[in-house]
Structure formats: structure tokens, C-alpha cells
Amino acid sequence: MSVLVLVEHSQGVFKKKSLEAIQYAANIAKSMGTSVTAVATGNVGDNEMQALGQYGAQKVLHTTDARLDNFNSRAYTRVMLAAAQKEGAKVIVGLHDTVGKAVSPRIAARLKAGLVAGAVSYPDLSKGFVVKKNVFSGKAFAYVNITSDVKVITLMPNTFAVVKGEGSATVEKLEVTFEDKDFSIQVTGVSKASGSVPLSEAELVVSGGRGMKGPENWFVLEALAKELGAALACSRPVADSHWRPHNEHVGQTGGTIRPNLYIAVGISGAIQHLAGVNGSKTIVVINKDPEAPFFSAADYGVLGDAMEVVPRLTEAVKKFKG
Ligand SMILES: Cc1cc2nc3c(=O)[nH]c(=O)nc-3n(C[C@H](O)[C@H](O)[C@H](O)COP(=O)(O)OP(=O)(O)OC[C@H]3O[C@@H](n4cnc5c(N)ncnc54)[C@H](O)[C@@H]3O)c2cc1C
Structure with missing residues (x-):
């Protein structure tokens, strides 16, 4: 039994x-x-x-x-x-x-x-x-x-x-x-999502939203993720706009993750997004709008422009590791 x-x-x-x-x-x-x-x-x-x-x-x-x-x-x-x-x-x-x-x-x-x-x-x-x-x-x-x-x-x-x-x-x-x-239904092949850390297993996640303005700015999140050894995630509109692949979309209609650290950059914090990430142990929010709802779910909040704050954070991580 x-x-x-x-x-x-x-x-x-x-x-x-x-x-x-x-x-x-x-x-x-x-x-x-x-x-x-x-x-x-x-x-x-x-x-x-x-x-x-x-x-x-x-x-x-x-x-x-x-x-x-x-x-x-x-x-x-x-x-x-x-x-x-x-x-x-x-x-x-x-x-x-x-x-x-x-x-x-x-x-x-x-x-x-x-x-x-x-x-x-x-x-x-x-x-x-x-x-x-x-x-x-x-x-x-x-x-x-x-x-x-x-x-x-x-x-x-x-x-x-x-x-x-x-x-x-x-x-x-x-x-x-x-x-x-x-x-009667068979999977005939599997193409693996790219990325060194699988999102569902990641302990550290760096995530971007529409506040990143476009896929051309994702290099700042990629640099931070690389420095931390983190996986990348995104909000649904980002995936829907094909800025990032759909396997990175988290939330009610995307993946559910519970990493130790979730860094949300330029994400407003809509309830549908929180549904996939509010089990994270520590949430850090970077947003330029002090009224962004995500700040009330955050453990730490940084008020500022993503393109200024994230590179400085990456530099700080680099220094800390060095
Ligand atoms: C049925 C249903 C299911 C849904 N499922 C999901 C889901 O699974 N996942 C999901 O994410 N959403 C989902 N949504 C959509 C959800 O309601 C929100 O529309 C979405 O999460 C908003 O994405 P966002 O925060 O990236 O964009 P926005 O709401 O546009 O927010 C962008 C944020 O970036 C900030 N910002 C702008 N410029 C900068 C800057 N330069 N620096 C820093 N911050 C900046 C803004 O202040 C704002 O807070 C769903 C909606 C519905 C109706």
C-alpha cells in the first residue's frame, strides 16, 4: 500500500x-x-x-x-x-x-x-x-x-x-x-529551449517586462543573468510581441516558478503575472513608476530607469564576485 x-x-x-x-x-x-x-x-x-x-x-x-x-x-x-x-x-x-x-x-x-x-x-x-x-x-x-x-x-x-x-x-x-x-498520439521530436539554466529549476531569475521597451535592450538583462548564473523570464506581452521566446513567459498563462530570487525589471506586477512568481522567496522590483503595483509584492524595490539601474547592478555583482 x-x-x-x-x-x-x-x-x-x-x-x-x-x-x-x-x-x-x-x-x-x-x-x-x-x-x-x-x-x-x-x-x-x-x-x-x-x-x-x-x-x-x-x-x-x-x-x-x-x-x-x-x-x-x-x-x-x-x-x-x-x-x-x-x-x-x-x-x-x-x-x-x-x-x-x-x-x-x-x-x-x-x-x-x-x-x-x-x-x-x-x-x-x-x-x-x-x-x-x-x-x-x-x-x-x-x-x-x-x-x-x-x-x-x-x-x-x-x-x-x-x-x-x-x-x-x-x-x-x-x-x-x-x-x-x-x-495514438506520439511526440516525434523535441527541440529543447535554449539557455544554460532551465527556468523551472532556476534558483535565480532575471525577468523583463514591457518597460524594457524592446528586444534590443535585453542585453542588459542577459548580462545580469550571466553574472548571477540566473535564468531569464519575461511577462506575457513581451512573449506575445516576440521580444522573447514563449518558454520564458511566466504567470497565470505561462510558467509557475518559485526561485530564491526573482528580479523583475520594467514589469508592472499585474495579478496574472504575480500568479506565476509570487511564490519566489525574495522579489526585487526595478521600475521607474513609484505607483507600480509590483512594489507592494516586493521585498526590495529600486525606483529608477532599467537601462541605468541594471548595468550598475551587474557591475556591483561582478565586483562582489571578484
Ligand atoms: C487572462 C489573462 C491572462 C494573463 N496572463 C498573464 C501571464 O501569464 N503573465 C503575464 O505577465 N501577464 C499576463 N497577463 C497580462 C497582464 O494582465 C499584464 O497586462 C501584463 O503582465 C503586463 O506586462 P508588463 O508588466 O510587462 O507591461 P506593462 O503593464 O506595460 O508594464 C510595464 C512596466 O514597466 C515600467 N517601466 C516603463 N519604462 C521603464 C523603464 N525605463 N525602467 C523601469 N521600468 C519601466 C512601467 O512603469 C510599468 O510598470 C494576462 C492577462 C489576462 C487578461
Whole structure:
């Protein structure tokens, strides 16, 4: 009756958010007196899977059908259902990301399970199985009690800090019988977004809005990001105007990030933008308008012109590092 977790890797290396999901599942398993089984697909080595024990997994079920190398929501659902049946899982944890958002509702529907999407707390078992989640673009919280026998949760990435511990997981092969319809839609190729730090995993993010005036001015943000080792992000109008690629767009209709430091330059701080970034640990806002709403969500604010403030900040970082 273990707690099941779907884990994701990139070229054989598990993503930080998957380690966080395992740790989250381990906490739930501990309070339920059970264990954690991770489910991995595709080309990943035994050592990498065993190392999931350091984050709380006792077992890893591994399926190596080559058709699973690229994400496929139907086939991944089939894998999770096979794992849930094998383990008699009562709690199934995914991430509130592209994969988890596609697979978890399918699992919940097939198992007639209650689903909490975007959890930001551990379940409170003293009151049933109550999980806290963000609502209204992060402006409020809802506390949802899952009363079904099987429970499905997607965890908001970057909710908890990942702490490496001791331990080694056992690895078992998971045999899955697929049906043709599982592969009726196939991803035939993937082109990776450029940038040295993936935005969803970044601890430091430098983000630009319409106040940057145009793509020709982005070099100042790129220089700051390079100096800090940060990822770049942007507001939606910036991506819509093709100043920056869409994978950098954060907010209600873009990515949700929770870095340690979010530097917002020339961004007004509309609620739809905040929805994607207000979980950041520290927010620094650079804006020339003292009335910009973002200042009220900021930990630190700099009132000034982006083209003057950002280069000076980059110089200061350089000096500090030197
Ligand atoms: C359904 C819906 C979903 C949406 N989803 C998203 C979303 O996911 N993400 C998102 O970002 N938006 C989203 N939006 C749009 C959102 O409402 C705002 O319009 C948008 O965030 C504004 O972008 P901005 O702050 O870059 O631009 P603006 O609102 O134009 O703000 C520009 C800011 O730059 C400042 N500025 C100007 N010049 C300078 C300078 N030289 N130096 C420093 N500061 C300067 C200005 O004072 C201003 O505060 C959504 C809207 C809707 C209706």
C-alpha cells in the first residue's frame, strides 16, 4: 500500500522537482506508516534510480519501452495504473507541471479518485486528508479534503526545499501491457529551449517586462543573468510581441516558478503575472513608476530607469564576485 510518485528525468538525470515530489511523498508515507515507490520511464541508469533512496524512495519501478522516451500522457497513465495496481497504492503524487497536469487527472478518473491539483502543503491527516492549494491566481488558499479511497495529488514545484539524505532504493522492472490506442498520439521530436539554466529549476531569475521597451535592450538583462548564473523570464506581452521566446513567459498563462530570487525589471506586477512568481522567496522590483503595483509584492524595490539601474547592478555583482 505504498505512496506512488511519477518521476521525470532529463537525459537520465532526475529533475530537482521530482526529488522534491519524492520527499513530499516520503513525508506522507511516514504519517501513514507506509513506503514510497517511484515510477520511472525510459532511458535512466540503475545508479541514478537507486539514488532516489536519498530522497525517501524505497523502491523504483522502471519501464523501458522505447516509445516512452518522449512524453505521452495516455501511455504514462497506463504505466501509472499498472504500478498502482501492483503496489496497491492509495496515494499517488505527481507534479503540477506539464506531465503531472496531463497524467494525474487521467489516473484519478480511471481510479475514481479525488484529485487536488497544485498542492502547497502536506495533507493534514488529523482532519481527514486535507490539502492546501492556491486559488484565484495565488491570492487565496483553499483547503480540500479528499474523501475517496485512492487519493491523487499534484504538488506545486518548488514548494519545499530538497534535502539529500541517506538510503538506496531497490529497482524493479515494471511490465506494462499497452494497447494501440495508448500511442495514438506520439511526440516525434523535441527541440529543447535554449539557455544554460532551465527556468523551472532556476534558483535565480532575471525577468523583463514591457518597460524594457524592446528586444534590443535585453542585453542588459542577459548580462545580469550571466553574472548571477540566473535564468531569464519575461511577462506575457513581451512573449506575445516576440521580444522573447514563449518558454520564458511566466504567470497565470505561462510558467509557475518559485526561485530564491526573482528580479523583475520594467514589469508592472499585474495579478496574472504575480500568479506565476509570487511564490519566489525574495522579489526585487526595478521600475521607474513609484505607483507600480509590483512594489507592494516586493521585498526590495529600486525606483529608477532599467537601462541605468541594471548595468550598475551587474557591475556591483561582478565586483562582489571578484
Ligand atoms: C487572462 C489573462 C491572462 C494573463 N496572463 C498573464 C501571464 O501569464 N503573465 C503575464 O505577465 N501577464 C499576463 N497577463 C497580462 C497582464 O494582465 C499584464 O497586462 C501584463 O503582465 C503586463 O506586462 P508588463 O508588466 O510587462 O507591461 P506593462 O503593464 O506595460 O508594464 C510595464 C512596466 O514597466 C515600467 N517601466 C516603463 N519604462 C521603464 C523603464 N525605463 N525602467 C523601469 N521600468 C519601466 C512601467 O512603469 C510599468 O510598470 C494576462 C492577462 C489576462 C487578461
